[in-house]
Amino acid sequence: MVNWATDDDPHRRLPLSTSPTAPAAPATPERPVPARTGGRAGKRQAITQGARTVFGREGYSRTSIEAIAAEAGVSTRTIYNHFEGKDQLFSDVVHDSAGQVADAFIATVEKQVTGTDPRTDLLALGRAFVGQRTQFPEHFAMIRQIKAEVQHFPAAVIDAWQQAGPQRVQQEVARRLQQLADAGLLRIPEPARATVHFIALVTSEITIRPYGSPALGPAQVRDCVTRAVDAFLHGYGTDSAAGAPR
Amino acid sequence: MVNWATDDDPHRRLPLSTSPTAPAAPATPERPVPARTGGRAGKRQAITQGARTVFGREGYSRTSIEAIAAEAGVSTRTIYNHFEGKDQLFSDVVHDSAGQVADAFIATVEKQVTGTDPRTDLLALGRAFVGQRTQFPEHFAMIRQIKAEVQHFPAAVIDAWQQAGPQRVQQEVARRLQQLADAGLLRIPEPARATVHFIALVTSEITIRPYGSPALGPAQVRDCVTRAVDAFLHGYGTDSAAGAPR
């Protein structure tokens, strides 16, 4: 009876002030950390896993509960025993998935961005960023679905997703760029804009790529990032270009 | 009985070699240019118009023929008198709409890019590009739907769309950038990449913007383009940045 995905009046707003991490559930001593890989909770995992796959491949409205059940190797009834319905399942999957992707990104950056010289750092940062898309294709397929259907999901779901994923990732990129700027290695008048510009450049070729064409190979991706970083550093102007930025 | 949108084996390929502009239909002397605004053909116009609106707002699978009929002010039966079915209607609408948008873009560029100085030209080019998105919101809403659902449309439709719209637009941008490079006002080693980078930069802030947030005002959009163009020209590096591009 919820069915917000076809709701007539979407986009109620949500106060973002509340602590992003919900107050830890009150202990639940009944189930003292059941093996997360085990049977009962394992089913839940399988469902979210399968749901991510199918939602990403089919889109929200095309995805049937039956298809998710098949993908996850459970019965449809089990899905309804774990989740209220299709919509709640979807928000859960999106939220979880976004969190995992953001975690992976931040971990990679931590490991790969070594601080030797600015260009190397930017290359590592850029590769980590586009690496998300190649490592989690299902997730980003799902994200494309959301972007197309924002209007049909309640604002609370969108906000939760944004906070769990994209905002954390973007903040991490901004932090790294700022470090370089603070060291005098970049000239960044407006950090927010520079961050967006950096992300846009490194993802440009895989975003604007003609749709339906085969995915780029790893070597090509590396090349794209390299050229994007060089464009980010030096631009395409010549000395004779009039009107310096400032 | 077509229903390719839920087809199991999508992505048949199509030979792109055939002339992009279909050979002009053989005169059809039966209907010597009936007033395109008039009754009979006017209905068709109303249908594609309404279809664009609803498809953009709802997405392909959520859109019902009934909704399109209501939006267009016709009966559902009339839609089936003009189009084979939902899928053919969709491809037609996408193709037409993409063509119109590309036409408008090229016309604007022709008028606005005056060739006085490189920065001014790039600003005009950038504004024309993002102007598409503000002038044709319904079209781009529909494009987002396609991007999310590429896998569910036959390759022929995708290719036709790409040729009618995005490729023409991108080619025009490339041409203008090349002119500046030829005049020694830009340093462009790889034209295709530079084009993509330019497009990515000018659209960055409206693309990466947190979803669900209110659209930017005209003044903000101008500002975005200005900063993007400056980034495109000069980049964010300092003199001390190691590893020049070449």
Added chain:
DNA sequence: AGTAAAGTACAACGTGCATGGTAAATTGGG
């Protein structure tokens, strides 16, 4: 092994929707 929780198969209900048919109404051109 035994028991309670969890999972499954199956059937059913209601809905929304694509698509087609048909006969009456409308409209635009001559």
Added chain:
DNA sequence: CCCAATTTACCATGCACGTTGTACTTTACT
């Protein structure tokens, strides 16, 4: 004003799917 093409209202069919109830089976822990 008349005719032919077009549009419309209405009905019918068939399918896909979300969701729930129920009774049976499996699983996991003691």
